[in-house]
Amino acid sequence: MIRYMAALMGGLLLTAPAFALDEIVEKKSFTLTDFQTQGGETIPEMTLGYETYGTLNEAKDNAILITHFFSGNSHAAGKYAEGDAAPGYWDAIIGPGKPIDTDRYFVVSADTPVNLAAKSPTVITTGPATVNPATGKPWGMDFPILTIGDFVETQRGLMEQLGIEKWHAVMGPSMGGLQAYDWAARHPDKLTRVIPVIASGWADADLIAWLDIWGAPVRLDPNWNGGDYYKGTPPDAGLAQALKIVTLHANSAEWTNGTFGRDWAEEDADPAAAMENEFAVVKTLNDGGAARAATSDANHLLYLIRANQLFVAGGAGGESLYDGLKAIDVPTMLIHTDEDLVFSGNAVRETAAIIRSDGTPVEVVELEGTRGHLDGVLNIAQAGEQIRAFLDRELTQ
Amino acid sequence: MIRYMAALMGGLLLTAPAFALDEIVEKKSFTLTDFQTQGGETIPEMTLGYETYGTLNEAKDNAILITHFFSGNSHAAGKYAEGDAAPGYWDAIIGPGKPIDTDRYFVVSADTPVNLAAKSPTVITTGPATVNPATGKPWGMDFPILTIGDFVETQRGLMEQLGIEKWHAVMGPSMGGLQAYDWAARHPDKLTRVIPVIASGWADADLIAWLDIWGAPVRLDPNWNGGDYYKGTPPDAGLAQALKIVTLHANSAEWTNGTFGRDWAEEDADPAAAMENEFAVVKTLNDGGAARAATSDANHLLYLIRANQLFVAGGAGGESLYDGLKAIDVPTMLIHTDEDLVFSGNAVRETAAIIRSDGTPVEVVELEGTRGHLDGVLNIAQAGEQIRAFLDRELTQ
Numbered sequence: 001m002i003r004y005m006a007a008l009m010g011g012l013l014l015t016a017p018a019f020a021l022d023e024i025v026e027k028k029s030f031t032l033t034d035f036q037t038q039g040g041e042t043i044p045e046m047t048l049g050y051e052t053y054g055t056l057n058e059a060k061d062n063a064i065l066i067t068h069f070f071s072g073n074s075h076a077a078g079k080y081a082e083g084d085a086a087p088g089y090w091d092a093i094i095g096p097g098k099p100i101d102t103d104r105y106f107v108v109s110a111d112t113p114v115n116l117a118a119k120s121p122t123v124i125t126t127g128p129a130t131v132n133p134a135t136g137k138p139w140g141m142d143f144p145i146l147t148i149g150d151f152v153e154t155q156r157g158l159m160e161q162l163g164i165e166k167w168h169a170v171m172g173p174s175m176g177g178l179q180a181y182d183w184a185a186r187h188p189d190k191l192t193r194v195i196p197v198i199a200s201g202w203a204d205a206d207l208i209a210w211l212d213i214w215g216a217p218v219r220l221d222p223n224w225n226g227g228d229y230y231k232g233t234p235p236d237a238g239l240a241q242a243l244k245i246v247t248l249h250a251n252s253a254e255w256t257n258g259t260f261g262r263d264w265a266e267e268d269a270d271p272a273a274a275m276e277n278e279f280a281v282v283k284t285l286n287d288g289g290a291a292r293a294a295t296s297d298a299n300h301l302l303y304l305i306r307a308n309q310l311f312v313a314g315g316a317g318g319e320s321l322y323d324g325l326k327a328i329d330v331p332t333m334l335i336h337t338d339e340d341l342v343f344s345g346n347a348v349r350e351t352a353a354i355i356r357s358d359g360t361p362v363e364v365v366e367l368e369g370t371r372g373h374l375d376g377v378l379n380i381a382q383a384g385e386q387i388r389a390f391l392d393r394e395l396t397q
Numbered sequence: 398m399i400r401y402m403a404a405l406m407g408g409l410l411l412t413a414p415a416f417a418l419d420e421i422v423e424k425k426s427f428t429l430t431d432f433q434t435q436g437g438e439t440i441p442e443m444t445l446g447y448e449t450y451g452t453l454n455e456a457k458d459n460a461i462l463i464t465h466f467f468s469g470n471s472h473a474a475g476k477y478a479e480g481d482a483a484p485g486y487w488d489a490i491i492g493p494g495k496p497i498d499t500d501r502y503f504v505v506s507a508d509t510p511v512n513l514a515a516k517s518p519t520v521i522t523t524g525p526a527t528v529n530p531a532t533g534k535p536w537g538m539d540f541p542i543l544t545i546g547d548f549v550e551t552q553r554g555l556m557e558q559l560g561i562e563k564w565h566a567v568m569g570p571s572m573g574g575l576q577a578y579d580w581a582a583r584h585p586d587k588l589t590r591v592i593p594v595i596a597s598g599w600a601d602a603d604l605i606a607w608l609d610i611w612g613a614p615v616r617l618d619p620n621w622n623g624g625d626y627y628k629g630t631p632p633d634a635g636l637a638q639a640l641k642i643v644t645l646h647a648n649s650a651e652w653t654n655g656t657f658g659r660d661w662a663e664e665d666a667d668p669a670a671a672m673e674n675e676f677a678v679v680k681t682l683n684d685g686g687a688a689r690a691a692t693s694d695a696n697h698l699l700y701l702i703r704a705n706q707l708f709v710a711g712g713a714g715g716e717s718l719y720d721g722l723k724a725i726d727v728p729t730m731l732i733h734t735d736e737d738l739v740f741s742g743n744a745v746r747e748t749a750a751i752i753r754s755d756g757t758p759v760e761v762v763e764l765e766g767t768r769g770h771l772d773g774v775l776n777i778a779q780a781g782e783q784i785r786a787f788l789d790r791e792l793t794q
Binding site for chain 2: 038039141145147202203204205206208209210212213216217220221222237238241244245248252253256257259260261262271272273274275278279280281282285302306309310312316321341344346347
């Protein structure tokens, strides 16, 4: 089992790259009061975590915003302590001398609202599991529905607090890529370039349906209780199954087949002999889901799902699905892989074509790899030199 | 909503082809007593449904066996009554003058054991929902685990009862393709050719894991109660969610995106306004899952999943995964599509290479279409003339 767990951890916690960010990083937090959601609701206190790497220059024009993926958080690079098993998820490309060179750029990364890992000691978020100051109890399903646009506005709040007027770039993988598109569509004057990674410009019907399937196990768990479980037992069984689907969907057949084959979970427990005997791939996914459930919140998962389902770059209010993408006027680099089961190559290419249609320069970088969607996290170093060149390019505008 | 339901029905119940089988067909049944499973258990009475189309000739050498898919049954062609909404699933290629020409061939199609639609009036099956004659109560999870090989042995029992010594061909889509491979691997002297459609020669880790995800919602439904629900309320909520996953997985992004886009389920119920407001694609999948759950049995689903997970052509007992495929010596035609999310193009091509490795002739036919895995059912007519030529070819052996 040890090799299987190591394989899974390779997908969830990531492995240490050759050169880690030298500095020890710390999670900080910021608070926005009376945060107005896109849906017209008010959240009296929105407190979120963030991390920074490198130094903001005097002109405050060297800041890069990194936006995180669905089950991730702001820990994009470095370690909290020397003994940490692994650094942040994009450490391979963020650090001194690396493509996102912290000797040159000031990197900012923020936890989203309704972050999945609400129970993790290194995540600071506000969502259904947070106490509503008006009632003294967790918000639960009374928490306002948020959009990717709301996530962007929390980052704009942080930007103001840091005194930054324009990002040198906004970039992130998967749900982080959605935030990157949204930044460029909503605030074209607040960034000079954008790099959405393993993401397309809107949630299509297929993604909407699969996201719903991710959440179904939570709703079936009787402990979910319509979202009202903060005084009782949380729906961890359903949450574990939900997170299992996320892991499998974000991976690839090369990974499952290459790692597990048709091995049984236990040598003397043939799956042909009893229904409770499992194949190794299933046992490992179950164990991984249960481990992740322990630091996650089920309602936060459902809110994240809805935010992703609602996503259309620039918001869904325009006349056309394409209005937001056409509003993107800064140089754009899209990084993706055709082996991605979550955001298909076709969806990314269509997105590129729409942004490009009014003359905006778009570069598309294809990743090679065996991990499907996750290659945008695990194998991002492949695109390192293209990212470096894109970031360092002088723009005449 | 009408156009959405029609779209879904197109996937589940199929649409009427241009020329339906003229004759009205009827579901018959056959019984095997003291059926011995591959796992060494005995099922005192195994009663299953079957249908036939065309006429068995005197030499009894014109019989073709059609094996059905995971959520299908033996209704492969024709109608039970003039007013039926749709004929059997492969009616497009089975009938007088069609590629599987019933003027020439005698077509046999049998319900599998542990058939999903245990509650359907037109399915006859034996499984956990069947009363165990030894106890007078439904078997529940005491029913023996079955394999695809067991399904094949039930069909061999029917073959004997019909007095057939050799099938002219065995063919079927998806799980029916697994049965076709297994027939050729286990009983190379009992058929002259084989046509596995949208299926590969073994269940790999990826399929094993996805099949587990299909079943997870059932196990989470408290009404499942460890499989003991026949006296109480069945786990229809979990079963509906499970069948929803099956439908989505067997389809394609072209279908979801082309049919539903980002439409809401109800015009005045914005998914951004309330968590219970759904997108059209989700509502349609939910409704379809619930409709299918009404005629399905949750334990049967879990037994089908296990049978598919256990599948290795010829059985998993050999030294190599490939032994069974190498035992296939009859001319083989594989029909598949690269847009298939359940059985990938790579898995089918690898299967073809292994069968071909010892000189067995293998033809591969690629389907074009927009329905993913389901194209092997919905668009099989595309391969009609290749099937006809393959069936009609004189073999020198």
